[in-house]
Amino acid sequence: MPAPQCATCHKARAALRRPRSGRALCGACFCAAFEAEVLHTVVAGRLLPPGAVVAVGASGGKDSTVLAHVLQVLAPRLGISLRLVAVDEGIGGYRDAALAAVRRQAARWELPLTVVAYADLFGGWTMDAVARSTAGSGRSRACCTFCGVLRRRALEEGARLVGATHIVMEPACRTQHPLSWALPPRSPPQHPLPSGTRPPWPDTHRTR
Numbered sequence: 776m777p778a779p780q781c782a783t784c785h786k787a788r789a790a791l792r793r794p795r796s797g798r799a800l801c802g803a804c805f806c807a808a809f810e811a812e813v814l815h816t817v818v819a820g821r822l823l824p825p826g827a828v829v830a831v832g833a834s835g836g837k838d839s840t841v842l843a844h845v846l847q848v849l850a851p852r853l854g855i856s857l858r859l860v861a862v863d864e865g866i867g868g869y870r871d872a873a874l875a876a877v878r879r880q881a882a883r884w885e886l887p888l889t890v891v892a893y894a895d896l897f898g899g900w901t902m903d904a905v906a907r908s909t910a911g912s913g914r915s916r917a918c919c920t921f922c923g924v925l926r927r928r929a930l931e932e933g934a935r936l937v938g939a940t941h942i943v944m945e946p947a948c949r950t951q952h953p954l955s956w957a958l959p960p961r962s963p964p965q966h967p968l969p970s971g972t973r974p975p976w977p978d979t980h981r982t983r
Contacts, residue, residue: 825854830934832944835876865901
């Protein structure tokens with residue numbers, strides 16, 4: 776059975792059907808509708824005021840790629856400027872490839888990119904080191920909790936480095952909208968952990 780005609784342009788064949796409205800749209804009309812909806816959401820919610828310098832959390836995955844792309848398209852109409860900020864969590868065999876994807880995206884869109892690393896911000900601690908530290912402690916499944924807290928702090932520090940006023944990142948849950956917040960005041964300075972010291976969470980060196 777051939778695909779139906781696009782419900783908007785009535786010329787091209789539909790590429791998808793939107794679940795909420797049921798409308799069948801071609802690729803071009805879907806992209807136009809999506810961009811219009813994002814623009815309306817940002818303007819109506821006063822999320823990114825004109826003149827804002829926006830740090831976009833870039834992971835190299837599809838969610839953050841779409842977010843950065845649509846903001847890059849809408850930036851002239853919103854009157855904002857964009858900076859890509861990527862976080863190197865120090866996950867062997869994973870993060871290097873993702874950062875390479877982010878660098879390709881930054882070059883394609885001609886956007887400045889800043890990479891901040893856990894190891895530099897948290898006294899040499901990486902997520903691989905956190906995983907080793909929590910192994911056998913009953914907390915190995917909580918690595919994502921640690922990473923979420925550290926990643927938010929890293930994004931804020933990266934945003935400060937590029938002079939951003941706002942941060943935007945992809946949602947942590949697919950049912951949520953992209954997250955946007957104004958960069959908060961800097962918290963009291965914290966001394967980095969000396970190399971080899973215990974991590975900033977208790978009882979993770981217990982052995983069975």
